[in-house]
Amino acid sequence: MASSYCLQIDVHTVTQSPPPTISCIQSLPHAAEVSRITSADSSSDGLADSELLKDIHISSQLMEDFLALARDNTNKDLETCGVLGAFLEGGTFYVTTLIIPKQESTSNSCQARNEEEIFTIQNEQSLFPVGWIHTHPSQSCFMSSIDLHTQYSYQAMLPEAVAIVMAPTDTTRSYGIFRLSDPGGMNILKECRETGYHCHSEPSDGSPVYEHCSNIYVNPNLRLEIYDLR
Structure with missing residues (x-):
């Protein structure tokens, strides 16, 4: 009972009375245009798969604000990660919350801590x-083997779940929004028991292990709330 009570106090402090630098709300005119994110690397198979999924709308400020919060870590060549929270309305997911958990970081990995605060x-x-969402402070924009296992845990819970990779030093592609191919990539990761950096075999159906998402829309009308729990 004591630990549960302490957790409630910690989260209450962040959500109810955060300093301006920890939590903020963005709001733009309703008339602003919603635009779809597409990639030249998206295969026709990936597009077909994504069309079976619910659309996801993200704030036009989300990636920019996340990079700003990650800047100190990025300058130190440390990764930063965050969790996307959305509500479902009319068959569409709207991402309105970005949670930056307590975390341990290296130049090529990031591990969330105190995950019960996220769930609360x-x-x-x-x-x-x-x-x-996470940064690759000095690497290119791709999904590492560790990233793929993290994405599997999200996508196994919710098929629409995505991974946003921010690579500020990649001059060819500064960000990517990815998901595991399904069933190909999902089956590969489900059977993989390796940890750390390792190689994954290609799916037997010829699909890539992961692909670009085509069901993502930038919506400047969305309000975004950020909780930085670090």
Whole structure:
């Protein structure tokens, strides 16, 4: 009972009375145009798969604000990660919450800590965990083997879950929004028991292990709330 009570106090402090630098709300005119994110690397198979999924709308400020919060770590060549929370309305997911958990980082990995704080915020606001976002401070924009296993845990809970990779030093592609191919990539990761950096075999159906998402829309009308729990 004591540990549960302490957790409630910690999360209450962040959600109810955060300093301006920890939590903020963005709001733009309703008339602003919603635009779809597409990639030249998206295969026709990936597009077909994504069309079977619910659309996801993200704030036009989300990636920019996340990079700003990650800047200190990025300058130190440390990764930063965050969790995307969304509500579902009319068959569409709207990402309205970005949670930056307590975390341990290296130049090529990031591990969330005290995950019960994330779950508490999601439960209190009835949010779906539609994915995660993280930086590659000095690497290119891709999904590492560790990233793929993290993405599997999200996508196994929610098929629409995505991984946003921010690579500020990649001059060819500064960000990517990815998901595991399904069933190909999902089956590969489900059977993999390796940890750390390792190679994955190609799916037997010829699909890539992961692919670009085509069901993502930038929506400048969305309000974005950020919780930095670090």
